[in-house]
Amino acid sequence: QVQLVESGGGLVQPGESLRLSCTVSGGVFSMNAMGWYRQAPGKQRELVATIRNDGNTNYEDSVKGRFTVSRDKPKNTVYLQMNNLKPEDTAVYFCNADLLVLSPPPPRRADYWGQGTQVTVSS
Numbered sequence: 001q002v003q004l005v006e007s008g009g010g011l012v013q014p015g016e017s018l019r020l021s022c023t024v025s026g027g028v029f030s031m032n033a034m035g036w037y038r039q040a041p042g043k044q045r046e047l048v049a050t051i052r053n054d055g056n057t058n059y060e061d062s063v064k065g066r067f068t069v070s071r072d073k074p075k076n077t078v079y080l081q082m083n084n085l086k087p088e089d090t091a092v093y094f095c096n097a098d099l100l101v102l103s104p105p106p107p108r109r110a111d112y113w114g115q116g117t118q119v120t121v122s123s
Contacts, residue, residue, distance in 0.1 A: 002026045002112050006095050009117030012085055016121075020080040022095030022114055028103035034078040035098075036069065038091035038119075045094065049080060062088070085121045092116040 008020040020036065035050030049069035050058045057069050068081040078095065095114035101107065 002029060002097075002099065002101060002110070004095050004097055004112050004114035006093070006114040006117045008080075009093060009119045011120045011122065013123050014086055014121055016085055017081070017083045018085065018119060019082070020093055020095075020117060020119075022078050022097075024076040024097050024099070024112070027101055029099040029101045031073075031076070032098040032100060032109070034071065035096045036078075036080045037094045037096055038089075039094070039116075040091040043091075048093070051078060082119070085119075087121050087123075089119060090121050091119060093119050 002024065003026050004022055004024055006020060006022045008018060010018060012018055031053055033050055033052045036048040037045050038048050039045040048060050048063055049067055051069045051071055059067060066084045071078045094116045097112045099112060100109050
């Protein structure tokens, strides 16, 4: 069974950095895209950044120039490097994987989510 495990959240001060990691395990699959979303209290979940299988990336406007999404294909891991963090970045961050799952059968395209990791930016 495919699972996503996230790590790297925490409490930091404004201007500091954090790196989130998300590793996909279980089954046999190919990755169409992976991304990071976040949800602040009382707000809807929003896209932060995505990286496609071809390496193309996409960022939400407020994080452009501060956040970088990258991946390690052999490790089935995606990262979110967050620099110059601001209080408004405070949220639970969720990893998302858009996969073509080959095993266990039948082959299918499916969307998976991690459990979420808290990022708090506060002085």
